[in-house]
Amino acid sequence: MVERQQYRGKVIEARSNKLRGGLGWDAAFCVEETDGSSIMFTPFSLPDVFLTEKEAIGAALQAGRKQIDAGFVRRFVIEPESNPENSLGH
Helix, strand or coil: EEEEEECCEEEEEEEEEEEECCCCCEEEEEEECHHHHHEEEEECCCCCCCCCCHHHHHHHHHHHHHHHHHCCCCCEEECCCCCCHHHCCC
Protein backbone atom coordinates (compact mmCIF):
# COMPACT_ATOMS: atom_id res chain seq x y z
CA MET A 1 0.00 0.00 0.00
CA VAL A 2 1.18 3.51 -0.76
CA GLU A 3 -0.23 6.73 0.67
CA ARG A 4 0.92 10.26 -0.13
CA GLN A 5 0.45 13.27 2.12
CA GLN A 6 1.49 16.90 1.72
CA TYR A 7 3.23 18.50 4.70
CA ARG A 8 4.99 21.87 4.92
CA GLY A 9 5.51 22.18 1.18
CA LYS A 10 6.84 18.64 0.79
CA VAL A 11 5.23 15.30 -0.02
CA ILE A 12 5.57 12.25 2.22
CA GLU A 13 5.08 8.95 0.41
CA ALA A 14 4.47 6.15 2.92
CA ARG A 15 4.77 2.49 1.90
CA SER A 16 4.02 -0.76 3.68
CA ASN A 17 4.90 -4.33 2.78
CA LYS A 18 3.65 -7.57 4.26
CA LEU A 19 6.50 -9.53 5.83
CA ARG A 20 7.32 -13.03 4.72
CA GLY A 21 5.30 -15.55 6.61
CA GLY A 22 2.54 -13.00 7.15
CA LEU A 23 3.79 -12.01 10.60
CA GLY A 24 3.24 -8.28 10.25
CA TRP A 25 4.08 -5.27 8.13
CA ASP A 26 7.15 -3.14 7.66
CA ALA A 27 7.08 0.54 6.72
CA ALA A 28 9.16 3.07 4.83
CA PHE A 29 8.69 6.58 3.55
CA CYS A 30 10.33 9.11 1.32
CA VAL A 31 10.23 12.88 1.41
CA GLU A 32 9.81 14.55 -1.97
CA GLU A 33 10.28 18.21 -2.70
CA THR A 34 10.71 20.23 -5.85
CA ASP A 35 12.41 23.46 -6.79
CA GLY A 36 10.39 23.72 -10.00
CA SER A 37 13.02 22.14 -12.25
CA SER A 38 13.93 18.97 -10.36
CA ILE A 39 12.57 16.64 -7.69
CA MET A 40 14.56 15.88 -4.55
CA PHE A 41 13.81 12.43 -3.16
CA THR A 42 15.06 11.19 0.23
CA PRO A 43 14.10 7.66 1.42
CA PHE A 44 13.85 6.44 5.02
CA SER A 45 12.82 3.15 6.60
CA LEU A 46 11.35 2.30 9.98
CA PRO A 47 12.91 -0.51 12.04
CA ASP A 48 9.60 -1.59 13.58
CA VAL A 49 7.17 -4.34 12.63
CA PHE A 50 3.48 -3.46 12.71
CA LEU A 51 0.46 -5.70 13.24
CA THR A 52 -1.61 -4.09 10.50
CA GLU A 53 -1.01 -2.33 7.22
CA LYS A 54 -2.94 0.69 8.49
CA GLU A 55 -0.62 0.99 11.53
CA ALA A 56 2.46 0.75 9.30
CA ILE A 57 1.25 3.51 6.97
CA GLY A 58 0.23 5.72 9.89
CA ALA A 59 3.64 5.29 11.55
CA ALA A 60 5.45 6.08 8.30
CA LEU A 61 3.44 9.28 7.77
CA GLN A 62 4.07 10.36 11.37
CA ALA A 63 7.80 9.61 11.05
CA GLY A 64 7.85 11.61 7.81
CA ARG A 65 6.33 14.65 9.51
CA LYS A 66 8.83 14.39 12.36
CA GLN A 67 11.73 14.05 9.91
CA ILE A 68 10.64 17.15 8.00
CA ASP A 69 10.32 19.10 11.25
CA ALA A 70 13.78 17.95 12.41
CA GLY A 71 15.47 18.51 9.05
CA PHE A 72 17.49 16.08 6.95
CA VAL A 73 20.14 15.83 4.26
CA ARG A 74 18.64 15.34 0.80
CA ARG A 75 19.95 12.22 -0.94
CA PHE A 76 18.75 12.09 -4.53
CA VAL A 77 17.84 14.63 -7.19
CA ILE A 78 15.83 13.58 -10.22
CA GLU A 79 15.76 16.00 -13.12
CA PRO A 80 13.00 15.85 -15.73
CA GLU A 81 13.72 14.04 -19.00
CA SER A 82 12.84 17.17 -20.96
CA ASN A 83 16.12 18.75 -19.81
CA PRO A 84 18.51 18.52 -22.83
CA GLU A 85 21.53 18.08 -20.52
CA ASN A 86 20.06 14.77 -19.35
CA SER A 87 19.68 13.37 -22.85
CA LEU A 88 21.43 10.05 -23.54
CA GLY A 89 22.94 11.58 -26.67
CA HIS A 90 24.95 14.15 -24.71
